[in-house]
Structure formats: structure tokens, C-alpha cells
Amino acid sequence: MSDLHDLCRFAERPITSKYVDQLNFYLRSGIPATYTIEEAYNYTNDIAAEPTTTTTPLHLICTHVPENATAEELKVVDTMVQTLFEYGAGWCLSDVNNDTPGCILIKRKLNHLNIYTQIVDSGVRAELLLRKVGEFDMEIIEDTDDLDHDRFGEVPELVEEKAEQIEQPKSDEKPDPEESNKSNQQSYLNTKLEYVDNALITKDRKDGVMMAWETDLMRLGCESLFKGSIIEDNEEDSEINILNIGFGMGIIDTMINEKNPTKHYICEAHPDVLAKLKADGWYDKKNVVILEGRWQEQLDKLLSSGEVYFNGIYYDTFSEHYSDMLELFDYVVGLLKPYGVFSFFNGLGADRQVVYEVYKKLSELDLANYGLQCTFTSVEVPKETLQENDKSVWDDVKRSYWSCPVYYHPEARFIDL
Structure with missing residues (x-):
């Protein structure tokens, strides 16, 4: 664990503006806002493998923000979270327990705190930004698995396998989102459904x-x-x-x-x-x-x-x-x-x-x-x-x-x- 991660554990109370100053120092020094405990461990132990989980500073803040924090301390924590987002922290990255920072606050019954609102607002900004970037056909790396979970978007795995068999566009052609959505819908329409007691489900997958x-x-x-x-x-x-x-x-x-x-x-x-x-x-x-x-x-x-x-x-x-x-x-x-x-x-x-x-x-x-x-x-x-x-x-x-x-x-x- 790095000094940045230690900072986000709030080992010393009260939580004062010194925490913000120290956080700014680490981030301005080039440490990413998404730097994980797992990456720090691998670096310290000279492990070349990519970590499979992502315990970020934001996860640690949400895990360790004191339940009995004073109003003044919470203002400092708010500033720390805002700073992390300004430096590119991810609102929907999941840790070893498959929890996002917001999920951690919900489990701790602390989602009434302003930092939870900051996380939700960051998710909204991220989606709007991805949408705007998509309008200009810019090539970006997208990790939006956590942003597409709805009944409208759930396609049974059997259907997804069929969709993968559709001929892929040539490397110099950009996929048409409208055509992609239409093919997913058509795959669903080809999936057998059945009415059972109190439910409508897919026949094979039981979704x-x-x-x-x-x-x-x-x-x-x-x-x-x-x-x-x-x-x-x-x-x-x-x-x-x-x-x-x-x-x-x-x-x-x-x-x-x-x-x-x-x-x-x-x-x-x-x-x-x-x-x-x-x-x-x-x-x-x-x-x-x-x-x-x-x-x-x-x-x-x-x-x-x-x-x-x-x-x-x-x-x-x-x-x-x-x-x-x-x-x-x-x-x-x-x-x-x-x-x-x-x-x-x-x-x-x-x-x-x-x-x-x-x-x-x-x-x-x-x-x-x-x-x-x-x-x-x-x-x-x-x-x-x-x-x-x-x-x-x-x-x-x-x-x-x-x-x-x-x-x-x-x-x-x-x-x-």
C-alpha cells in the first residue's frame, strides 16, 4: 500500500485541510487518482501480472470515512473526493468484492453523505461525456459495463452468442450503433419465451x-x-x-x-x-x-x-x-x-x-x-x-x-x- 492509500484511510483524526494538501501533493506528483492497492502491492513485490481487482483511493475513502465525522471533517472529505474526480477517479470501478465506491457507502448506510451525491453526479457526467465523444466518432477506450444494466439491455447469453456470429465490420469501417442495437433486438425476438407461474422468462436460459x-x-x-x-x-x-x-x-x-x-x-x-x-x-x-x-x-x-x-x-x-x-x-x-x-x-x-x-x-x-x-x-x-x-x-x-x-x-x- 502506498502513502496515497494510507492517507485515504484517515488514520489520524481530526480530518483537517492537511489531508487535502497531502492529496494534492501526491496527485500533482503524477500518482494517478485511480492508482490501486493491488498495483502498489505488485510494484513493491516486483510482480509483473496485471491486478484483477481495483481498490482505488476513492474506495478507501468510502470504506474509512468515519461514521462519527464532524461537519467540518466531512467538508474536508468532500474536497478530497472532488479533487480525485478532477484528476480522473473512476466512479464505477469495482473492487475485490465487486463493489463500486457508491456501493460501499450504501452498505455502510452512509449514502446520505454528500460524497455519495458526488459519485452519482460523476456517473452522470461520465455518461454525458461518453455520449458527446461518440457524436464525433472519436476512438476511445470504454469501460461502461456498469452503465448499461437495465431490463431493456439484458440479453440472454444464448442470444449474445448468436449475435457474435453476425459478420463484423472491416477494420476500416466503423460499426453502426443503430444496426448493432437492431441486431440485438432481433436476436431477442428469435429467442423462445414461455409463460410460467407469475413470470415470463426465456425458455432456455430462464432469464x-x-x-x-x-x-x-x-x-x-x-x-x-x-x-x-x-x-x-x-x-x-x-x-x-x-x-x-x-x-x-x-x-x-x-x-x-x-x-x-x-x-x-x-x-x-x-x-x-x-x-x-x-x-x-x-x-x-x-x-x-x-x-x-x-x-x-x-x-x-x-x-x-x-x-x-x-x-x-x-x-x-x-x-x-x-x-x-x-x-x-x-x-x-x-x-x-x-x-x-x-x-x-x-x-x-x-x-x-x-x-x-x-x-x-x-x-x-x-x-x-x-x-x-x-x-x-x-x-x-x-x-x-x-x-x-x-x-x-x-x-x-x-x-x-x-x-x-x-x-x-x-x-x-x-x-x-
Whole structure:
């Protein structure tokens, strides 16, 4: 362990500005803000192998910041964390326990501290920077595994193997992100699904696609959508149109249809789910319109026709990424009535709480760029969704898509200027 790492253990109290001065000295001397204990150990012991874990100074600060630190001491720690980020510290690097610095604070129940907010804000900045750099086709080394964990982005390993067989572009050609996303989605559409007790899963891999524990969350979504039927002063719209993207188990669609909207549009692409829709009689409901196929094509047709606008739009798909949601926002602002409501199953980054909170801020910022103000309601999820419990909804499912104790239900409306 180096002197830099020793410094971040706060061996001496009180924590004063001397800590900041010493940290600046080490960083200005050329020691990287991401210099790990493992690298220091290998260097000291003349080991040439690359370390497999990354215990950075930021990890140490989050591990050793005193629970009884005074307000003055916490200000010094805040400055140390800010300095580390200025010198390139990584917010989502994981240590030997697969914990990011934010995860450590959560486990210590210290995520109320300002340094946790700094970590989340750093994650938001990092994602926005990567996105901006990508606009200019610059070649960079990306390590974004921890920034793409959501139900939309979870593709079964069997499907991933199929995707790898797609012909790779020549070395002088840049891959097209849109085509890559489309191929991932197509791979998912080729994967067999099955309905089992209280769940929709992939048949071979047993990965969770949708589960009954989400029922209360779907009810929140349904209630939000119908708030868009009120024009003003409690006056209800004469024509109420609702669009749901992604049928899944049909939980929210059942709730929507029970409210008897004028038109209830369901967009679904997976053949096994479409077969379920037919078997359950959804095609025969007079007020239901089934849009068969990828929403990217189906919503483009709706937008081009200009024949229907929606009081509520809900989005809940599988095997799609946050970049797909950004594309969806283009359609939402074109198809939503001025007083309408947009909502979605907020599973963005939900297998790691700190990443979940990064995506919460990102989606809020991105929706604001489209003229939509997004508010979030915090809801406790069922205890059985947390894997540390003796009995979990994931016991018979190989890959879970949720591990956070709180769900942030989103509700977006056009900003009232």
C-alpha cells in the first residue's frame, strides 16, 4: 500500500485541510487518482501480472470515512473526493468484492453523505461525456459495463452468442450503433419465451423478462397514464387514447383496458407474446389496436399518419438499451397530447443501486431536453425481490433484472411555459 492509500484511510483524526494538501501533493506528483492497492502491492513485490481487482483511493475513502465525522471533517472529505474526480477517479470501478465506491457507502448506510451525491453526479457526467465523444466518432477506450444494466439491455447469453456470429465490420469501417442495437433486438425476438407461474422468462436460459411482483408498479403506471386524460379544471378529454409499448404479461394492459379508453394501442414485436395476445382474445377487443412489430417502425407510421395522438404513453420492453429510449423520446413528443403523460418501467441500472440513481438523473435531464418535466415517486419494492432474503422471486430465474430496495416511478409531462 502506498502513502496515497494510507492517507485515504484517515488514520489520524481530526480530518483537517492537511489531508487535502497531502492529496494534492501526491496527485500533482503524477500518482494517478485511480492508482490501486493491488498495483502498489505488485510494484513493491516486483510482480509483473496485471491486478484483477481495483481498490482505488476513492474506495478507501468510502470504506474509512468515519461514521462519527464532524461537519467540518466531512467538508474536508468532500474536497478530497472532488479533487480525485478532477484528476480522473473512476466512479464505477469495482473492487475485490465487486463493489463500486457508491456501493460501499450504501452498505455502510452512509449514502446520505454528500460524497455519495458526488459519485452519482460523476456517473452522470461520465455518461454525458461518453455520449458527446461518440457524436464525433472519436476512438476511445470504454469501460461502461456498469452503465448499461437495465431490463431493456439484458440479453440472454444464448442470444449474445448468436449475435457474435453476425459478420463484423472491416477494420476500416466503423460499426453502426443503430444496426448493432437492431441486431440485438432481433436476436431477442428469435429467442423462445414461455409463460410460467407469475413470470415470463426465456425458455432456455430462464432469464426473467417480466414478473408478477411488478403489479403494483404497473398500477402506478396506469394511474399516471390516465392523468393525461384531464385537460384542465378537471375537464376530461372527449377522446382518450392510450399506447403501451411492450405487452409482456399484459399486467398494465389489463388495467388500462378496464378503464375503457377510447382507443387502446398495444405495440409488441415478439412472436411468442403476440401468440399470447391472440390466445387471450386481445385482437377481438373493439377498442384495442395491436401494432405488430418493433416500435421503431410502428411509431414511425403513427407519427407519419398524424391520425392519432395519445393521452398516455407507457414503455416497457426487453433487450433494449438507454440509447433506444433516447430515440423513443423523439416519438413521444410527437405523439403525446399537450396535456398527456409519458411513463415507463424504470428498470434502468436496477441491478446496482448507485447506477440506478445515475440513470434517474440522466433520464430526468434528457427528458427536459425534449421539453418534458419528469417527476419521480419513491416506492418500496416487495421484499422478495431482494436476493439477500431467504426466499426470493429470483430463486428459479438465472438472471435477475432488479436488486434495488426502492423503485422510482417516473411521470413526465410537457413543461408548462
